[in-house]
Amino acid sequence: MIPRKFEYYRAKSVKDAIDFLSTHEGAKVIAGGQSLVPLMKLRIVSPTYLVDIGRIEELRYIRVGDKGELRIGALTTHAEIEESELIRERWPVLAETAEKIADVQIRSRGTIGGSLCHADPAADYPPTLIVLGSEVVVRGKEGKRIVPVEDFILGPFTTNIEENEILEEVVIPPYNGKAGFTKFARREGDLAVVNAAALLKADNGKVEDIRVAVGGVGPKPVRLEALEDKVKGGVIEEDKLSSAIDEAVKELEPPTDVHGTSEYRREVTKVVLKRLILDLYRR
Amino acid sequence: MLSLQELMKRRKYIGQAFKRLEDLKLLRGLGGFTDDIELADQHYAAILRSPYAHAKIKSIDVSKALKLPGVVYVLTGEEVAKLTKPMYARAAPRSPTTHYIIAKGKVRYHGEPVAAVVAKDKYTAYDALDLIEVEYEPLPTVMTIEEALKPNAPLIYEELGTNIIIHDKFEFGDLETAFNRADVVIKERFRIHRYASTPLENYVVNAYYDKTRDELLVYATDQQPGRTIWGVSRVLGIPPEKIRLMVPPIGGGFGYKLAIWQYVAIISLLSKLTGKPVKWVQTRMESLYGPHRPDGYMDAELALKRDGTMLGMKLVDYQADGNWPFVAGLYSLIKFANMFGCYRIKNLSFEFYSIATNKPPVVQDRGVGKPFMTFVLERLVDLAARKLKMDPTDIRFKNYIQPEEMPYTTPSGEVYESGNYPLTLKKALEAINYKEWRKKQEELRRQGRYIGIGISTGIEPGTSNLGYYYLSKPGIPTFMGAGEIATIEMDMTGRIKVRTSSCEIGTGHMTSIAQVVADIFNISPEEVTVDLTFDSTQGFLGYSGTYSNAFQDVDIGAVVKAANQLKEKILRIASYYLKVDPKQLIIEGRAVKAVFDKSRMITFEDIATIAYRRLLMLPPGEEPGLVVKAAYMNPFAKPPQKTNFNIQLTHANSAHICVVEVDIETGKVSILKYVIVHDAGRVINPKIVEGMAIGSTVSGIGGVLYEEFVFDENGNNLCLTFGEYLKPTPTEAPDIEVHELQSPAPSTVLGTKAAGEGGAITSLAAVANAIEDALSPFNVKITELPLTPERIWRLIRGGKR
Numbered sequence A: 001m002i003p004r005k006f007e008y009y010r011a012k013s014v015k016d017a018i019d020f021l022s023t024h025e026g027a028k029v030i031a032g033g034q035s036l037v038p039l040m041k042l043r044i045v046s047p048t049y050l051v052d053i054g055r056i057e058e059l060r061y062i063r064v065g066d067k068g069e070l071r072i073g074a075l076t077t078h079a080e081i082e083e084s085e086l087i088r089e090r091w092p093v094l095a096e097t098a099e100k101i102a103d104v105q106i107r108s109r110g111t112i113g114g115s116l117c118h119a120d121p122a123a124d125y126p127p128t129l130i131v132l133g134s135e136v137v138v139r140g141k142e143g144k145r146i147v148p149v150e151d152f153i154l155g156p157f158t159t160n161i162e163e164n165e166i167l168e169e170v171v172i173p174p175y176n177g178k179a180g181f182t183k184f185a186r187r188e189g190d191l192a193v194v195n196a197a198a199l200l201k202a203d204n205g206k207v208e209d210i211r212v213a214v215g216g217v218g219p220k221p222v223r224l225e226a227l228e229d230k231v232k233g234g235v236i237e238e239d240k241l242s243s244a245i246d247e248a249v250k251e252l253e254p255p256t257d258v259h260g261t262s263e264y265r266r267e268v269t270k271v272v273l274k275r276l277i278l279d280l281y282r283r
Numbered sequence B: 001m002l003s004l005q006e007l008m009k010r011r012k013y014i015g016q017a018f019k020r021l022e023d024l025k026l027l028r029g030l031g032g033f034t035d036d037i038e039l040a041d042q043h044y045a046a047i048l049r050s051p052y053a054h055a056k057i058k059s060i061d062v063s064k065a066l067k068l069p070g071v072v073y074v075l076t077g078e079e080v081a082k083l084t085k086p087m088y089a090r091a092a093p094r095s096p097t098t099h100y101i102i103a104k105g106k107v108r109y110h111g112e113p114v115a116a117v118v119a120k121d122k123y124t125a126y127d128a129l130d131l132i133e134v135e136y137e138p139l140p141t142v143m144t145i146e147e148a149l150k151p152n153a154p155l156i157y158e159e160l161g162t163n164i165i166i167h168d169k170f171e172f173g174d175l176e177t178a179f180n181r182a183d184v185v186i187k188e189r190f191r192i193h194r195y196a197s198t199p200l201e202n203y204v205v206n207a208y209y210d211k212t213r214d215e216l217l218v219y220a221t222d223q224q225p226g227r228t229i230w231g232v233s234r235v236l237g238i239p240p241e242k243i244r245l246m247v248p249p250i251g252g253g254f255g256y257k258l259a260i261w262q263y264v265a266i267i268s269l270l271s272k273l274t275g276k277p278v279k280w281v282q283t284r285m286e287s288l289y290g291p292h293r294p295d296g297y298m299d300a301e302l303a304l305k306r307d308g309t310m311l312g313m314k315l316v317d318y319q320a321d322g323n324w325p326f327v328a329g330l331y332s333l334i335k336f337a338n339m340f341g342c343y344r345i346k347n348l349s350f351e352f353y354s355i356a357t358n359k360p361p362v363v364q365d366r367g368v369g370k371p372f373m374t375f376v377l378e379r380l381v382d383l384a385a386r387k388l389k390m391d392p393t394d395i396r397f398k399n400y401i402q403p404e405e406m407p408y409t410t411p412s413g414e415v416y417e418s419g420n421y422p423l424t425l426k427k428a429l430e431a432i433n434y435k436e437w438r439k440k441q442e443e444l445r446r447q448g449r450y451i452g453i454g455i456s457t458g459i460e461p462g463t464s465n466l467g468y469y470y471l472s473k474p475g476i477p478t479f480m481g482a483g484e485i486a487t488i489e490m491d492m493t494g495r496i497k498v499r500t501s502s503c504e505i506g507t508g509h510m511t512s513i514a515q516v517v518a519d520i521f522n523i524s525p526e527e528v529t530v531d532l533t534f535d536s537t538q539g540f541l542g543y544s545g546t547y548s549n550a551f552q553d554v555d556i557g558a559v560v561k562a563a564n565q566l567k568e569k570i571l572r573i574a575s576y577y578l579k580v581d582p583k584q585l586i587i588e589g590r591a592v593k594a595v596f597d598k599s600r601m602i603t604f605e606d607i608a609t610i611a612y613r614r615l616l617m618l619p620p621g622e623e624p625g626l627v628v629k630a631a632y633m634n635p636f637a638k639p640p641q642k643t644n645f646n647i648q649l650t651h652a653n654s655a656h657i658c659v660v661e662v663d664i665e666t667g668k669v670s671i672l673k674y675v676i677v678h679d680a681g682r683v684i685n686p687k688i689v690e691g692m693a694i695g696s697t698v699s700g701i702g703g704v705l706y707e708e709f710v711f712d713e714n715g716n717n718l719c720l721t722f723g724e725y726l727k728p729t730p731t732e733a734p735d736i737e738v739h740e741l742q743s744p745a746p747s748t749v750l751g752t753k754a755a756g757e758g759g760a761i762t763s764l765a766a767v768a769n770a771i772e773d774a775l776s777p778f779n780v781k782i783t784e785l786p787l788t789p790e791r792i793w794r795l796i797r798g799g800k801r
């Protein structure tokens, strides 16, 4: 519970941070510190330097871009997302996701950029961001690149960001249709045993489009395209939906840990998905 | 001496929900805890812990650690074994002889201390731990009782030749006849898991061995300092009078801080070896390594007549509590205090095994063995009701000890001094509107929702008669009875100050004591200073401390006794000065006045002036000064005899009714309503007692639904952060409604009784019974805790609709 020795550097700008990271071996970015500091205290991670990007105001914003897309600066906290009127009105599912994360204290410090870079397999944003077709903007020495969230997260606690890159921004296209997020956890605010998000467009009971993603039940959050294909184009009946979900869940390999076995997680995933989709469909 | 009746008649503050006096400081961050104290030239310790549950220590190389700048000392088990005596079993006929405060030769649990470092700062101390090289040879582990009892099981203590530390059997009444007469016998094996209280403040020890005076000064978060001085003195060979132990207010005790003495010994030894003041602050991870409550199981049989009358009970208790021999047996023996519950059971046998395994050590956590005992009993009663097709309330009413039987002596000798068990349940049923819920349950079931109502009624014993530790050990018990010391003084300006030899663990001692003393001197509680720091130089008894709900009995007893003596002295001085008979004097407005002419008066300040400075104005023969020390013991403790003994000396009781809803697809439980009727005798501060009933119940709910230490196949504890070990937080705690009954105890000075453990004791069965009731369409039987969503989901799948 006491970290190893490290030095501290407060970055003045994104460029400054990238320069520092490029010239100091073992240096690591700290944003809200809500995932990094616990790992340091457990001595699982021991950076030589902490590069604090917390004071870089240019990374803290919520705004709508030219094409009507939502642009969120990496340093925006879970609480700011949860409380943003713009998001509540036009991307409500994202606010509903943010409010399910951890507790008030952690939501007030933890950032969306930090959550994505930490890449906990059970993190709450990814399923929602995936069904909304979101991307992240990553900046390095050579400039910036844009990566879909689905491709950004590679596995447990691994992303395709380089050690000297900074995640700058999350970009979320506008959506129409009904979107929902749901989470099953042991306690309010625990990391999910399983979480799921869905986006559903229906016309007169006929499903025109559906996107579904789940987290916590594998090395990384995944979209369930086979399930989507089965549901698309028709009306939803509970029995048929259940068997489609059963099929999709068979493909998953959820982990076993103290909060639930793989077998149990699989069963709960079925329940969670069925309830989420039916709820959106009937909403 | 002021009689109880008089005090009760005149009281202004006893019984009032007076605002806690300690809160202003606490809320401002001025609690003044042990970790707030830094000594000059302070050094810091860190402890290396075993990564194995069972392994030989082949070698330890500390040379690299010693080379790290800032490191002053590294202590290992080899050195400890040369300098100290091993820890011993208090309750066992034969004690292990190889268990030292730091492991020597082999480790017996994941997290056992293997070495300790002293450094100039705590960061260096922890860095040094990474540099200690230990070579282990893993041994086969014994993680369960079943494994420990196998004929060729690996031994935790080779010197004993067995993993059974204690085995004993007790029998009361005529069991054979009882079971022969029975129409039905409910027979079940119930299991309890490992869980633990986790106070916000962890263990903290700051020790300084002063070589110029050969004196050890220790600050520690210790709930039982009297015993610690005894234990540390014995292990380190320092005479008790050379040990000054101070205990500042503690940030939560819950019994967890009864096991700190091992660490007081380690840190004190480090100070003695280095000559430096050494401080150790346990990390959260270390706190989760242990101690815990033990896991175990009980084979229980309840014999009944067809009409629900209970005839007899057979219990065989197996507890995995023998791996830290100091507490072996206590979890079983204390069950005598409430094994009969609220019921008129006449015939009973109790056999127990205290078993050593490679699970971590055990401590007397909130309620000790009593929560599991009540879980077993109240589950048996519900299972019996199901079998006999009776309502769970009817079977309880049928068997309750009646109020007119009080004081009631159980077949083992426990004396229930007062209480009205039928009324307690009746009030609870009214408060929750039991019949309405039963109706609602049926309605909702038709909609596919599963609601259950659980009832549990239990005894909440307090004030341990410590002789019970020795029921299975031949010879004269090292400790017997229960007592405490209090000091009260009026200072030179007439202000009153009180201290007891117990510790403040967050349960409002300052306020409760101030309320009582205020009524005795007819002043307000704010005018009473209560010193919350335990200081062994002020006098203490062998088991002084705060545990076992003894505060309301022996602490208050000592305070009242001392206050009355001081009051008499003040009245004698005033009487001599005013030339008025003491019987004609009253205390009012910080002065002593003649009843018939209040202008004939002398102020507290003037009385103090006489006592401290104008000594020649004292009545002839009166000693100067106004300091009184009084010791009190509960007069009803009996010496332990296998056929007749009282384990605890007060017996509060309560009824818990819990309504749950179970999501049958995921197994998740929500508590919809929770009502408690609590009878803790006369209550000094109802708000404090209500708070304890709620907190204690939430800790029980945690034990049923959330908390469990899980170990892998190698014996590694998998729950070493609060991400794996789940405590209920405010979002999980239901609104708990507490109603009060007051049946004063005739056996305590103010009629008070135990108040802090009832929730932890009685809630387990309330929640479990509710869940089983909710799942009755699935024919589910609950015999095991915790009821995690997955376990409930499995029960539902395993049951038949």
Ligand SMILES: Cc1cc2nc3c(=O)[nH]c(=O)nc-3n(C[C@H](O)[C@H](O)[C@H](O)COP(=O)(O)OP(=O)(O)OC[C@H]3O[C@@H](n4cnc5c(N)ncnc54)[C@H](O)[C@@H]3O)c2cc1C
Binding pocket: A028, A029, A030, A031, A032, A033, A034, A035, A036, A037, A038, A053, A074, A075, A100, A101, A102, A103, A106, A109, A110, A111, A112, A113, A114, A115, A116, A117, A118, A122, A123, A124, A125, A161, A165, A166, A167, A168, A189, A190, A191, A192
């Ligand atoms: C008790 C607890 C409960 C939690 N519960 C939940 C939950 O229910 N749901 C959930 O989703 N999450 C949960 N979390 C995680 C939480 O959301 C964290 O806040 C978040 O994962 C990290 O954000 P941060 O800003 O604090 O990142 P930090 O801890 O500062 O950093 C995390 C990692 O990301 C890197 N990093 C941070 N920002 C950037 C950037 N802009 N560019 C490049 N790298 C960066 C850091 O170097 C580090 O490796 C919980 C955490 C705790 C401690």
